[in-house]
Amino acid sequence: MGFATTAIHAGNEPDIATGAVSVPIYQTSTYAQEGLGKNKGFEYARTQNPTRLALERNISALENAKYGYAFASGMSAIDATLKLVKAGDHVILGDNTYGGTYRLFNRILTNYGIEFDLADTSNISDLEKAFRPNTKMVFVETPTNPVMTVTDLRAVSELAHANGAKVVCDNTFMSPYFQKPIDLGVDIVVHSTTKYLNGHSDSVGGFVALNDEKDAEWIQFVQNSVGAILSPFDSFLVLRGTKTLAVRMEAHDKNGRMVANFLTEHPKVQKVFYPGLVSHPQHDLAARQQSGFGGMVSFETGSLENAKKVLESVKLCTLGESLGGVESLISHPATMTHASVPQTSREKLGITDGLVRISVGIEDIEDIIADLDQALS
Numbered sequence: 001m002g003f004a005t006t007a008i009h010a011g012n013e014p015d016i017a018t019g020a021v022s023v024p025i026y027q028t029s030t031y032a033q034e035g036l037g038k039n040k041g042f043e044y045a046r047t048q049n050p051t052r053l054a055l056e057r058n059i060s061a062l063e064n065a066k067y068g069y070a071f072a073s074g075m076s077a078i079d080a081t082l083k084l085v086k087a088g089d090h091v092i093l094g095d096n097t098y099g100g101t102y103r104l105f106n107r108i109l110t111n112y113g114i115e116f117d118l119a120d121t122s123n124i125s126d127l128e129k130a131f132r133p134n135t136k137m138v139f140v141e142t143p144t145n146p147v148m149t150v151t152d153l154r155a156v157s158e159l160a161h162a163n164g165a166k167v168v169c170d171n172t173f174m175s176p177y178f179q180k181p182i183d184l185g186v187d188i189v190v191h192s193t194t195k196y197l198n199g200h201s202d203s204v205g206g207f208v209a210l211n212d213e214k215d216a217e218w219i220q221f222v223q224n225s226v227g228a229i230l231s232p233f234d235s236f237l238v239l240r241g242t243k244t245l246a247v248r249m250e251a252h253d254k255n256g257r258m259v260a261n262f263l264t265e266h267p268k269v270q271k272v273f274y275p276g277l278v279s280h281p282q283h284d285l286a287a288r289q290q291s292g293f294g295g296m297v298s299f300e301t302g303s304l305e306n307a308k309k310v311l312e313s314v315k316l317c318t319l320g321e322s323l324g325g326v327e328s329l330i331s332h333p334a335t336m337t338h339a340s341v342p343q344t345s346r347e348k349l350g351i352t353d354g355l356v357r358i359s360v361g362i363e364d365i366e367d368i369i370a371d372l373d374q375a376l377s
């Protein structure tokens with residue numbers, strides 16, 4: 001089946017009890033059991049819930065994964081994935097992941113004996129140098145947030161596997177519509193469903209998708225033992241969101257390209273970061289690895305003062321954190337999403353005080369461009 005068909009039908013079988021076409025919100029904490037050890041496959045709602053199960057089947061099908069687990073947030077999905085490594089293990093973390101991912105490693109996981117090093121995963125020889133005998137995992141995000149650096153997932157997977165390490169890819173920016181990391185050799189895909197998968201800025205959630213049975217059993221064990229599960233209502237919302245993922249992503253991509261082109265030609269903009277631009281240093285890799293470029297665009301205004309003026313002058317675009325919703329959101333990475341990244345690292349990565357990031361929504365493109373134009377003026 002094609003992507004849009006899978007998105008609408010996988011996990012979405014009519015309800016067995018009533019025939020309801022939309023999977024109901026099973027808002028229950030427990031289930032009546034027919035007798036000792038006899039039940040309908042559902043015992044307690046932290047362990048299993050039919051609405052969550054439908055979503056888990058849906059997103060794992062979209063990622064071409066056999067197994068999938070829905071979590072209370074993207075961060076809890078990432079945290080559960082990191083429970084595949086133990087004290088004394090070493091992880092290579094992309095040097096430009098979401099700030100919260102870096103914070104999880106730097107402030108929490110290191111307290112539990114997990115070693116990590118940062119590496120530019122877009123540079124294979126840099127990455128090669130970071131491997132140690134105890135490296136068990138490579139964690140990448142591509143394209144990165146907010147400077148849109150692209151990592152070659154196939155090359156990273158080959159290198160990691162040759163060194164006995166698993167590869168985890170945060171696929172939040174592209175969504176499975178534009179990028180399928182598992183098809184490129186990646187072992188585990190994580191998502192903040194808060195973003196494109198849900199798509200309507202009204203739910204926080206996360207997802208882990210994978211093929212290895214043993215690792216899947218462990219992720220499920222962690223999901224149940226720690227209990228950071230996605231609620232039935234949020235599972236319903238994300239399931240509703242993925243039904244329109246294909247049409248939304250096409251619209252984000254179309255608007256994203258037009259905003260990137262507009263900004264490239266604007267005299268007040270010094271640089272535009274968007275892998276869809278032919279001038280992007282990794283445009284060819286992005287075009288090969290992704291089937292679209294999406295709606296995330298960053299641009300350099302030259303100074304904090306200029307960035308502040310733009311951010312405070314927009315009228316249609318909403319100043320706020322997050323991304324991937326139908327509405328255009330604009331943010332200042334240095335003080336918002338990446339505030340937990342040390343300033344020296346931010347500067348090295350190009351996350352300057354003048355950098356502005358837009359999550360281009362699916363409003364009429366003329367309105368988005370008119371808003372940015374008046375804000376830049």
Ligand SMILES: Cc1ncc(COP(=O)(O)O)c(C=O)c1O
Nearest residue numbers: 073074075098170172192194205
């Ligand atoms: C790429 C990426 N991964 C993970 C996360 C964390 O997800 P959540 O906010 O759902 O915990 C975010 C949040 O912005 C993100 O942008």
